[in-house]
Amino acid sequence: xxxxxxxxxxxxxxxxxxxxxxxxxxxxxxxxxxxxxxxxxxxxxxxxxxxxxxxxxxxxxxxxxxxxxxxxxxxxxxxxxxxxxxxxxxxxxxxxxxxxxxxxxxxxxxxxxxxxxxxxxxxxxxxxxxxxxxxxxxxxxxxxxxxxxxxxxxxxxxxxxxxxxxxxxxxxxxxxxxxxxxxxxxxxxxxxxxxxxxxxxxxxxxxxxxxxxxxxxxxxxxxxxxxxxxxxxxxxxxxxxxxxxxxxxxxxxxxxxxxxxxxxxxxxxxxxxxxxxxxxxxxxxxxxxxxxxxxxxxxxxxxxxxxxxxxxxxxxxxxxxxxxxxxxxxxxxxxxxxxxxxxxxxxxxxxxxxxxxxxxxxxxxxxxxxxxxxxxxxxxxxxxxxxxxxxxxxxxxxxxxxxxxxxxxxxxxxxxxxxxxxxxxxxxxxxxxx
Amino acid sequence: xxxxxxxxxxxxxxxxxxxxxxxxxxxxxxxxxxxxxxxxxxxxxxxxxxxxxxxxxxxxxxxxxxxxxxxxxxxxxxxxxxxxxxxxxxxxxxxxxxxxxxxxxxxxxxxxxxxxxxxxxxxxxxxxxxxxxxxxxxxxxxxxxxxxxxxxxxxxxxxxxxxxxxxxxxxxxxxxxxxxxxxxxxxxxxxxxxxxxxxxxxxxxxxxxxxxxxxxxxxxxxxxxxxxxxxxxxxxxxxxx
Numbered sequence: 001x002x003x004x005x006x007x008x009x010x011x012x013x014x015x016x017x018x019x020x021x022x023x024x025x026x027x028x029x030x031x032x033x034x035x036x037x038x039x040x041x042x043x044x045x046x047x048x049x050x051x052x053x054x055x056x057x058x059x060x061x062x063x064x065x066x067x068x069x070x071x072x073x074x075x076x077x078x079x080x081x082x083x084x085x086x087x088x089x090x091x092x093x094x095x096x097x098x099x100x101x102x103x104x105x106x107x108x109x110x111x112x113x114x115x116x117x118x119x120x121x122x123x124x125x126x127x128x129x130x131x132x133x134x135x136x137x138x139x140x141x142x143x144x145x146x147x148x149x150x151x152x153x154x155x156x157x158x159x160x161x162x163x164x165x166x167x168x169x170x171x172x173x174x175x176x177x178x179x180x181x182x183x184x185x186x187x188x189x190x191x192x193x194x195x196x197x198x199x200x201x202x203x204x205x206x207x208x209x210x211x212x213x214x215x216x217x218x219x220x221x222x223x224x225x226x227x228x229x230x231x232x233x234x235x236x237x238x239x240x241x242x243x244x245x246x247x248x249x250x251x252x253x254x255x256x257x258x259x260x261x262x263x264x265x266x267x268x269x270x271x272x273x274x275x276x277x278x279x280x281x282x283x284x285x286x287x288x289x290x291x292x293x294x295x296x297x298x299x300x301x302x303x304x305x306x307x308x309x310x311x312x313x314x315x316x317x318x319x320x321x322x323x324x325x326x327x328x329x330x331x332x333x334x335x336x337x338x339x340x341x342x343x344x345x346x347x348x349x350x351x352x353x354x355x356x357x358x359x360x361x362x363x364x365x366x367x368x369x370x371x372x373x374x375x376x377x378x379x380x381x382x383x384x385x386x387x388x389x390x391x392x393x394x395x396x397x398x399x400x401x402x403x404x405x406x407x408x409x410x411x412x413x414x415x416x417x418x419x420x421x422x423x424x425x426x427x428x429x430x431x432x433x434x
Numbered sequence: 435x436x437x438x439x440x441x442x443x444x445x446x447x448x449x450x451x452x453x454x455x456x457x458x459x460x461x462x463x464x465x466x467x468x469x470x471x472x473x474x475x476x477x478x479x480x481x482x483x484x485x486x487x488x489x490x491x492x493x494x495x496x497x498x499x500x501x502x503x504x505x506x507x508x509x510x511x512x513x514x515x516x517x518x519x520x521x522x523x524x525x526x527x528x529x530x531x532x533x534x535x536x537x538x539x540x541x542x543x544x545x546x547x548x549x550x551x552x553x554x555x556x557x558x559x560x561x562x563x564x565x566x567x568x569x570x571x572x573x574x575x576x577x578x579x580x581x582x583x584x585x586x587x588x589x590x591x592x593x594x595x596x597x598x599x600x601x602x603x604x605x606x607x608x609x610x611x612x613x614x615x616x617x618x619x620x621x622x623x624x625x626x627x628x629x630x631x632x633x634x635x636x637x638x639x640x641x642x643x644x645x646x647x648x649x650x651x652x653x654x655x656x657x658x659x660x661x662x663x664x665x666x667x668x669x670x671x672x673x674x675x
Contacts, residue, residue: 191599198567204470204492204536206599280471324449324479326469328490 003027004428005048008037009056009389014357015365015378024056026385029428033381049430051389054422057360058378059091059121059386061367063180064155064240064264064312065337067093069117070108071100076317076406078117081337084405085315086432088338089421091121091386092368092376093315096155097128104128104139106147113148121426122386124371126151126180129168135159138167145175150371153180155240156287158216160186166223169235173227178236178262178370183216183247184208184288193328195289199274205328210295213288214246221254221261228259238370239263241314243288245298252307262370264312267336267343268411270299276411282323282330284411286316300352303362310367311359313340317407335410339398341390342417349392350418356392387425394420448472452480462670465489483670491534491597497631498540500662502548504655505587508627521550527581529555529612530591530639532565534598537631538591542568555581556612559601560593578612583622589629590614590639605638615641619649627651 004026011018011034018034025032025040033040062085068076078095085093095112097103103112109127117123127144129152131137141152152172158181159165165179172179189208194200196207220237227235242248242263254261274290284290302308316333323330340363348354368377375383400413424432442451448467455463462483465473470490477484488494502521506513511520526545532538532554545552546569553573554565566572575581582588593603619626628640628649636642645652 196564198564201533201562201564202539202567204490204539280474321447321449324475325447326467326475327471328469 002047003043003045004385004425005040005043005045006051006056006387006389007048009051009054011056011379012357012360013058013365013379014361015058016380018379019357024379024387026425026428029385031379031381031383031385034379049389049423051422053391054389055356055392057388057390058364058368058376058383059388059424059426060089060340060363061092061371061373061377062090062313062315062337062340063094063238063310063367063371065093065095065315066098066317066333067095068317069099070111074319074406075322078112078119078123080404080406081315081317082120082123083432084335084403085337086120086424086426087404087421089341089363089388089390089424090337091388091424091426092124092373093121093337094150094371095123095125096153097126098133098156102128102133104131104133106140106143109144109147109149120431121424122376122384124148124150126153126155128152129154129159129179130164133157135161135164138164138171141171141175141177145177149177151178151180151238153182153240155180155182158182158184158186160216162219162223165220166227169220169223169227169237170231170233173231173233173235176372178238180238180240181216181220182240183213183220183242185212185215188212188215191328193285193289194277195274195291197274197292199277203277203280203327208289210244210246210291213242213244214250217242217247217250221250221259224254224259224261225257234260236260236262241266241269241288241312242302242308243269243291243299244295248298248302248307252302252305255307262309263307264310265299265303265308266312266314267340268334270296270303270347271343272296272411280327281411282325282327283334283409283413285327285330285332286314286334287332300348303348304352304354308362309370311340311344311362312367313337315405317405318409319407320409323409333409335400335403335405335407337405338403339410339412339415339417341419341421342396342398343412345392345419346417385425385428388421389423389425390419390421392419394418396420448476449479452476452482456480456482462667485666485670488536490536491539492536493540494536494631495540495544496659496663496666497537498544499666500655500659501541501589501629501631502544503658503662504629504651505627507658508651508654509586516548518547519549521545521548524549524586525551525553525584526587526589527553527555527575527585528589528591529578529581529614530560531593532556532561532591533559534594535591539568541589542572546571553581553584557608559603579618579622582614582618582626585623585626587627587629588614588623589631590634591631592633592635592639609638613639613641614644616643616647619644625649629655631655
């Protein structure tokens with residue numbers, strides 16, 4: 001592999017306390033050295049990128065994406081989804097297990113992670129926490145961990161049964177891995193297609209209450225406390241796509257009490273509210289649903305105060321014909337892997353004053369910690385050269401038609417974005433260039 | 435068109451059904467559908483005028499219009515000059531399963547715009563507080579007798595058992611609290627106009643004697659429906675009078 005020199009970039013990486021203009025030298029797919037501008041001029045390096053005016057950060061890591069392969073390749077494939085991810089500045093994504101069939105065995109995990117799937121960037125996976133994601137019998141955590149699992153989840157569905165969830169947390173704790181929970185009490189959400197409240201009432205749609213989310217979060221936190229006391233283990237609960245003030249309050253309190261809880265927030269939950277569903281826009285239908293303004297602001301507050309550990313997109317591609325149906329019949333989910341940075345910067349940085357460095361932490365340093373990546377998620381010398389170059393001041397308009405994802409189901413088509421990815425480098429190779 | 439009499443039953447999407455109808459020369463589509471928002475989807479997909487004949491729990495606009503015509507006629511107002519004040523001084527009490535009722539939603543959005551005072555009445559499981567968002571002037575009164583005492587019009591709604599979805603309701607207590615009876619009318623509002631969009635369940639939300647009695651405009655509502663729906667079609671098709 002050839003050398004690559006990136007010159008004059010503004011390096012931002014809270015994990016290594018970098019915040020200034022430097023040159024970064026890549027050799028054999030790894031970060032070889034970081035020095036003052038011009039320091040590498042004695043080396044005769046053929047491939048250089050002049051990144052003056054751009055931010056250079058550790059490549060983004062998304063712990064929550066749906067790549068639809070195997071089984072639903074008309075929506076997305078590992079190849080197309082990871083190319084879209086590269087366009088969004090991502091260098092690692094974690095595939096959820098709800099493919100067809102469900103990724104719940106070492107064989108399916110190995111198949112998914114194989115080079116033949118042609119992932120453009122580093123691909124990881126969280127296999128199912130229970131067989132078939134049916135919530136009854138645990139999968140083989142030890143074998144799956146050996147096979148590369150970075151956590152366990154039945155994403156799309158919750159693990160409802162108290163005993164099963166407790167067992168999942170205990171066994172995963174022995175592997176040192178998180179259980180990633182889709183917190184939804186489905187006993188309360190039958191037939192529901194959006195947030196409960198005035199908008200749902202006006203639209204004649206059944207609504208999911210905030211308690212449907214917070215009840216499960218509170219139950220899971222109680223289980224953590226119980227397991228720590230009774231088993232002498234330290235289980236790690238990761239709460240997916242938190243969307244309500246109530247669930248965030250429970251997580252905030254659990255963190256203060258020293259329990260090992262992490263959580264993610266999705267860009268759509270800090271950008272949009274249920275109001276955009278007026279007109280029955282199925283491209284704004286997802287689960288958990290867009291909530292009220294108070295909940296949106298609570299998500300932002302929780303990002304600002306550190307309750308939220310990372311931004312995850314819940315990239316969920318669906319074909320146009322699947323979304324062009326009656327609202328209640330449309331599948332949940334929106335694409336999001338190409339718009340995360342362009343939404344995080346205007347909302348969190350420009351509107352709420354969060355430093356760009358904190359956004360880098362939310363999108364790279366912190367997700368790396370959640371899934372225990374040793375040599376990614378920071379610009380430490382020796383790490384894989386997983387890098388994103390972006391212009392944090394560039395204003396542009398996202399066009400879904402130009403998306404590299406197979407699917408275009410986004411509520412952000414033709415929306416203004418702030419911050420544009422110029423190049424994404426995965427293990428030293430340029431995998432995206434604007 | 436209804437979803438039970440078309441290829442929708444065979445798995446065809448609403449979009450394709452609409453495009454097929456358009457290709458056959460349809461100039462407008464009348465749609466009744468059990469999914470809220472289906473007419474908006476069909477209109478978007480076909481570009482044709484779509485008359486909403488009732489969508490899920492969302493809206494039933496032609497019912498609200500025929501209810502309006504019934505009120506104007508029976509209350510001695512001028513049915514030919516609907517205006518922002520034509521129902522000034524009229525209090526309409528809508529009682530029953532408002533949560534699941536598209537008729538209630540359409541009336542609660544239409545009538546206040548014409549000057550009427552609208553009071554919604556029912557127990558919490560059938561009438562959530564969110565109903566106040568239908569119009570800024572909407573009121574909720576949970577006590578039926580207190581609501582009825584203020585009514586010029588008592589519009590009664592059926593309990594939609596098929597949509598209760600897990601809600602359990604004590605029917606005995608409901609009848610006791612919310613049934614429109616001759617005794618209640620005599621006690622509070624002898625001249626009240628009684629309306630019901632149908633289908634009604636005699637002996638549940640309304641006493642049979644009340645439905646058949648002198649206060650009832652239920653049969654007239656149906657007749658006004660014919661005129662209103664003819665007018666809506668004329669308008670949708672752009673037919674010149």
